Amino acid sequence: MTADPVTSKAAAPGAEYAETASAAYRAALQVIESVEPRIAAATRKELADQRDSLKLIASENYASPAVLLTMGTWFSDKYAEGTIGHRFYAGCQNVDTVESLAAEHARELFSAPYAYVQPHSGIDANLVAFWAILATRVEAPSLAELGAKHVNELSENDWETLRNKLGNQRLLGMSLDAGGHLTHGFRPNISGKMFHQRSYGTDPDTGFLDYSAVAEAAREFKPLIIVAGYSAYPRRVNFATMREIADEVGATLMVDMAHFAGLVAGKVFTGEEDPVPHAHVTTTTTHKSLRGPRGGMVLAQPEFSDAVDKGCPMVLGGPLSHVMAAKAVALAEARQPAFQVYAQRVADNAQALADGFLKRDAGLVTGGTDNHLVLLDVTSFGLTGRQAESALLDAGIVTNRNSVPADPNGAWYTSGIRLGTPALTTRGFGVDDFDRVAELIVDVLSNTQPSATAGKLSKAKYTLADGTAERVHAASAELLDANPLYPGLQL
Numbered sequence: 320m321t322a323d324p325v326t327s328k329a330a331a332p333g334a335e336y337a338e339t340a341s342a343a344y345r346a347a348l349q350v351i352e353s354v355e356p357r358i359a360a361a362t363r364k365e366l367a368d369q370r371d372s373l374k375l376i377a378s379e380n381y382a383s384p385a386v387l388l389t390m391g392t393w394f395s396d397k398y399a400e401g402t403i404g405h406r407f408y409a410g411c412q413n414v415d416t417v418e419s420l421a422a423e424h425a426r427e428l429f430s431a432p433y434a435y436v437q438p439h440s441g442i443d444a445n446l447v448a449f450w451a452i453l454a455t456r457v458e459a460p461s462l463a464e465l466g467a468k469h470v471n472e473l474s475e476n477d478w479e480t481l482r483n484k485l486g487n488q489r490l491l492g493m494s495l496d497a498g499g500h501l502t503h504g505f506r507p508n509i510s511g512k513m514f515h516q517r518s519y520g521t522d523p524d525t526g527f528l529d530y531s532a533v534a535e536a537a538r539e540f541k542p543l544i545i546v547a548g549y550s551a552y553p554r555r556v557n558f559a560t561m562r563e564i565a566d567e568v569g570a571t572l573m574v575d576m577a578h579f580a581g582l583v584a585g586k587v588f589t590g591e592e593d594p595v596p597h598a599h600v601t602t603t604t605t606h607k608s609l610r611g612p613r614g615g616m617v618l619a620q621p622e623f624s625d626a627v628d629k630g631c632p633m634v635l636g637g638p639l640s641h642v643m644a645a646k647a648v649a650l651a652e653a654r655q656p657a658f659q660v661y662a663q664r665v666a667d668n669a670q671a672l673a674d675g676f677l678k679r680d681a682g683l684v685t686g687g688t689d690n691h692l693v694l695l696d697v698t699s700f701g702l703t704g705r706q707a708e709s710a711l712l713d714a715g716i717v718t719n720r721n722s723v724p725a726d727p728n729g730a731w732y733t734s735g736i737r738l739g740t741p742a743l744t745t746r747g748f749g750v751d752d753f754d755r756v757a758e759l760i761v762d763v764l765s766n767t768q769p770s771a772t773a774g775k776l777s778k779a780k781y782t783l784a785d786g787t788a789e790r791v792h793a794a795s796a797e798l799l800d801a802n803p804l805y806p807g808l809q810l
């Protein structure tokens with residue numbers, strides 16, 4: 320993988336072996352076709368659709384062909400519950416190699432004392448982290464107090480007391496409408512059913528995280544766990560300050576860096592903005608800005624590593640060894656200098672996208688960005704998030720609607736559109752391209768009228784002015800053609 324930091328164009332990952340990858344994919348599709356041709360057809364169509372759309376979903380990316388190909392192997396056939404060298408099944412020597420390499424790359428890349436690469440997703444990674452913290456901070460001291468080494472030694476009464484204690488802990492996390500995530504203690508997710516949860520929000524005037532309000536909430540609520548991290552907050556977080564707050568109230572700091580792991584890996588977020596040295600436990604997905612396979616990962620300080628290591632079978636099913644192998648390949652890619660160039664471009668492009676909106680008078684939550692995402696407040700166009708998302712899709716622009724702080728339209732219709740730069744940056748888009756993307760989005764939204772009819776679906780209905788979709792599709796096609804997805808990959 321190479322990149323030229325001087326030109327505005329990033330080298331596409333895998334371009335150097337595109338011909339070999341083409342042959343591999345052609346052969347694979349031929350094999351699939353001989354068994355279930357409709358799956359082969361859908362696979363071809365998915366690539367065509369991804370090539371033909373402006374993908375601005377902040378949590379998506381395009382993994383390299385090396386990462387994708389690594390997932391299609393016989394490692395998928397192996398059970399390997401347990402952890403490296405301690406499996407509940409025989410014959411795991413090659414899985415041990417794969418898991419060790421993935422963990423080693425993760426430790427080196429993030430300068431982390433310990434890495435656990437088994438989680439299948441971000442939710443799973445957070446569940447492993449929650450239970451590792453509960454096991455370390457609630458279960459272990461209770462066992463010691465009772466003079467027991469293992470939960471199986473407890474009487475029915477003592478076990479019931481411990482179970483109640485485990486299920487009666489407090490968690491403080493960022494509110495959903497400020498950009499937090501469902502897995503940070505909200506009722507529809509298992510985390511909300513496990514913990515008494517309280518949220519911290521953002522400053523109502525600026526939209527920025529208000530650390531003194533977080534500290535106040537922590538002092539009053541006295542949580543066992545403080546979760547930092549977000550999926551829709553367009554600013555950086557000072558994790559050293561979050562750790563000070565946690566230390567003051569005796570809380571464990573857990574950081575969910577799923578969205579911005581690529582910016583940490585690429586050394587855009589360093590010092591107090593790098594969560595890994597400050598958090599007790601850091602969780603992430605591997606497929607967002609980190610550009611790996613779909614999956615999760617936990618990084619931990621030594622005091623939590625033994626408990627994290629028990630993630631499977633504590634809360635995880637058998638590890639997906641083929642995905643752990645792909646994580647190792649993606650992490651090896653992220654350790655290359657070119658990934659740092661990529662990560663910086665992701666941030667620069669988000670800035671250009673935000674500037675493109677601001678100069679066209681569109682409203683942005685917090686007035687801009689300094690990470691990989693922009694939260695556009697579409698009430699400035701008289702629309703709901705749902706209307707804006709649908710109108711943009713009509714014009715070939717793929718985004719997702721998102722709540723804004725104190726959202727008047729609720730979590731379903733919303734008032735915002737979340738836009739991220741990781742995917743199009745992988746295609747090679749630069750700052751001028753993102754200014755043009757802002758122009759196209761403003762074109763679509765300015766030409767969208769909300770439904771005039773009342774009723775339940777009025778917040779979803781809209782009319783797009785004639786000719787808009789065609790005009791924007793044509794302009795997008797120019798940008799997409801100039802920045803092809805998987806250049807040289809021919810099926």
Ligand code: DSN
Nearest residue numbers: 377378441500550551
């Ligand atoms: N689905 C991811 C996102 O879009 O942010 C996180 O769950």
